[in-house]
Amino acid sequence: MKDDTSEGRFRTASGIEVDAVYEATAGKAEEFERPGQFPFTRGIHPNMYRGRPWTMRQYAGFGTAEETNQRYHYLLTQGTTGLSVAFDLPTQMGYDSDHPIAQGEVGRVGVAIDSIDDMRTLFHGIALDEVSTSMTINSTAAILFALYLSVGEEQGVGREALAGTVQNDVLKEYVARGTYIYPVDPSLRLAADLVAFCAREVPRWNPISISGYHIREAGSTAPQEVAFTLANGLAYVERVLAAGVPLEDFAPRLSFFFAAYNDLLEEVAKFRAARRLWARLMKERFGASDRSCQLRLHTQTGGSTLTAQQPLNNMVRVTVQALAAALGGTQSLHTNGFDEALALPTEGAAKLAVRTQQILAHESGITNTVDPLAGSYYVEALTSKIEDAASTYLEEIEGLGGAPKAIEFMQGEIHASAYRHQMEIEENKRLVVGVNAFEEEEEPPSIEKPDFSALEVAQKLRLDEVKTGRDAGNTSQALEGVRSAARSTENLVPPIIEAAKASATLGEISQVLREEWGTYDP
Known part of the structure; x- marks a missing residue:
């Protein structure tokens, strides 16, 4: 997105300023980090999609x-x-x-x-x-x-x-989605009970999916999505530990859920930053094993990015978003039907959404090597910028007493971002094909x-x-x-x-x- 100024500055969809050219010193990637190694910037498995x-x-x-x-x-x-x-x-x-x-x-x-x-x-x-x-x-x-x-x-x-x-992520319901029932404390107790039960009885089950998707859909930026999701994750870890469950009994089964939006390289960097930041938080705060530091994630393409106008264009949007998720190292993926801005997806739209994933997996070549965008000066710099911005938010949330005490703060930040986004569309500063352009x-x-x-x-x-x-x-x-x-x-x-x-x-x-x-x- 280009600023409407004489300087002609460029920014990502989340407002991060983008330089014209990036050089080797722009990023802070670990020089010798490999996929499958802490802090997992490049993916949680050594071979990623080369295995499956x-x-x-x-x-x-x-x-x-x-x-x-x-x-x-x-x-x-x-x-x-x-x-x-x-x-x-x-x-x-x-x-x-x-x-x-x-x-x-x-x-x-x-x-x-x-x-x-x-x-x-x-x-x-x-x-x-x-x-x-x-x-x-x-x-x-x-x-x-x-x-x-x-x-x-x-x-x-x-x-x-x-x-x-x-999913079992009640905190993001208070922050962004709204399908809460009980007060915060008993809701957290019920969520923690489910995590504790699965740790003992259902070892292959992920008892919670800590969700940034709905935070993003409510209007957050990419750094806010990372920060608020990880803040909620830390709150769940602390709650389950307080219930007497050893960290290594449940932390490896924690899972995460993020959105994939249209700014391709920002989204790739977001996934990489989230993995790195979560790994460091778990290691520094809880002394977690490498396995418990892995951020395993599901991704869904962005529902709010789909337009009722010229709905066939949504096929392209979904493809770009799915590509971002795959290049960013997701473990599982849902691709939206192109007609979801209008109604429940038809069988044909649902089939095309599956075929989109299959073509990416089997025809595009992106599964042949792990983290193919690693080393890109821009992607590495953007990964670090998103991590830094998310870390700043996390410090603010910690200062408020943690995620359960910072619900109104997170809501306010999301609402402000959503308002800015909508105003940029209405003022034609942000172009959406078929809506305010073409x-x-x-x-x-x-x-x-x-x-x-x-x-x-x-x-x-x-x-x-x-x-x-x-x-x-x-x-x-x-x-x-x-x-x-x-x-x-x-x-x-x-x-x-x-x-x-x-x-x-x-x-x-x-x-x-x-x-x-x-x-x-x-």
């Missing part, structure tokens, strides 16, 4: 479990190597589909999951020991995890064989949408069948077990699993915790 490509994990979910199950089977036949579940808003907020507040929202932005019966249907015909599953769920993460674990057991899959990730008169696109009203009716009928067909006494007893654990320091995950198996609904379990803990009132 990143996991191609497509995010999907809408309507009822039956409709979403069909989409999962379709994605798997198209070469997707991992599943990622999108949940509807009532599920994210701890309400069953028959709750009055859920009316009109059931199945709209993801799949509705009310009970173990829905989870069975969601993964019908999919062997849970043959696929890894990521679940984008936070305040109700422990409940969805319990449902998934229980379905795995019904399939005969042992806990040690389950692989996947649950515009065209267009016919409104024809968009097919599911009959959400019919899907909501079907989901409510299914839920009613579950409630009338279960053993009410067993369900009530299991819910009291959750209540008892909430009142004590007992780990909440085992009683939540028992409640899930007793056909207690997500809304019922969440309501018990609301009654015990209250709700967050910002």
